[in-house]
Amino acid sequence: MAQLSDDCFAFGGPLRPLDETAALIASRLSAVDESETVPLTLADGRVLARDLVAPLPLPPFTNSAVDGYALGGDDLPRDAEKTFAVVDRIQAGMSPHQVVTPGQVARIFTGAQMPEGADTVFMQEDVRIDETGRIVLPPGLKRGANVRPAGEDIQMGEAVLPAGQRIRPQDVALAAALGLTGLEVRRRVRVAVFSTGDEIVPPGSHRGPAQLFDSNRFMLMAMLTRLGCEITDLGILADDSELIADRLSEAASAHDLILTSGGVSTGEADCVRAGIERVGTLVFWRVAIKPGRPVAMGVIKGTPLIGLPGNPVASFVTFAHIARVAILALAGARPQPSISTPLRAAFSYRKKEGRREYVRVSLRNAGDGSVEAVKFPREGAGLLSSLVATDGLVELGEEVTRVEPGQTVQFLTYSSLL
């Protein structure tokens, strides 16, 4: 079909490249200042406010990695079996009772502190007990075997988690292992969320014949929750730029970010841009990304606003690649570029040069041990089923113009985008 306006230059000037857009956002937004201490049970997903330095080594004491017998390395059998007297029994949590000297072993259990004089442990399966109750050890074990030295995991004073870390379950475990009961985290980013459009009504309300139930607001709030934000749900705004301007202006004073969906394209009823310009300034509008080209950013009374396009897939993709950058910057999180995985395409595709495209795909086993990406059969940015039925997005760079089956493409899981 004939294309009347060239994508890249319609409405004046080339579209802004996605990487440049993300860099602009990250450089313009600074992190919220305030922090709070939260108990470890509430720390998952929060952003660490300052570097965490280990107040003790891990493990804190040298201990046995197995159930067995501990002895000094100089006493290890070299060429033939050797017999030893058992002089101690050390269970986990108990301090050793005596020094182990040559000719002696201590019975020891996994996690128990190593006794003085011992630096090696035989696994109990590898030893024999003779008729007098003495322990017979075979030759061949190396000094230091089956022992976990103090500090082998973490040294005291080591920086173990950097400020800006989005705390994960394993980070919580580390803090607990270091004896901490809470972590100092940045306060949550406060985000106001609006849907826009006269055709949008809330689920559960009466829907007129030409109206749609609002799905974007719920998708965006779920995505914001995954990013640890404090959300204010401000409902649906009618297509009226004066009203939109008033509501955006009100929201700006109490939030770190305003997120809208819909109303950023070129139609007369696309009032979000007009609303931004009434009470603030437009930072950018239109990015070289598909879906999601009409995405906009503005600033209202110092508060950033990201206007996502209304089509649900465009909203999803621009949230993941643009709004997320803003949220992480405001949250004080270290930038987290999404790491894509190379996979084999099982589809052919044509695209325009000069814009980044995200293609919805499902993964399947190719049968030869590799995994391949199967494209969702339809492309509309309004197809929610396309997001629900797929596993992630194939990212096609600005320079790409075609994909053929068998070609290597870069895949991003949906979970890696949040």
Ligand SMILES: Nc1nc2c(c(=O)[nH]1)N[C@H]1C(S)=C(S)[C@@H](COP(=O)(O)OP(=O)(O)OC[C@H]3O[C@@H](n4cnc5c(N)ncnc54)[C@H](O)[C@@H]3O)O[C@H]1N2
């Ligand atoms: N003449 C042109 N028309 C359009 C262009 C263009 O460049 N020239 N761009 C198209 C692209 S690309 C997109 S994306 C859409 C986005 O436009 P808007 O952000 O202004 O979105 P709306 O027009 O308000 O809505 C688009 C579509 O999405 C539905 N929608 C909106 N909000 C919701 C919601 N909260 N939940 C579910 N669905 C929603 C809305 O009903 C429309 O069907 O513009 C193209 N047009």
Ligand code: MOO
């Ligand atoms: O690019 Mo729009 O964002 O098609 O849906």
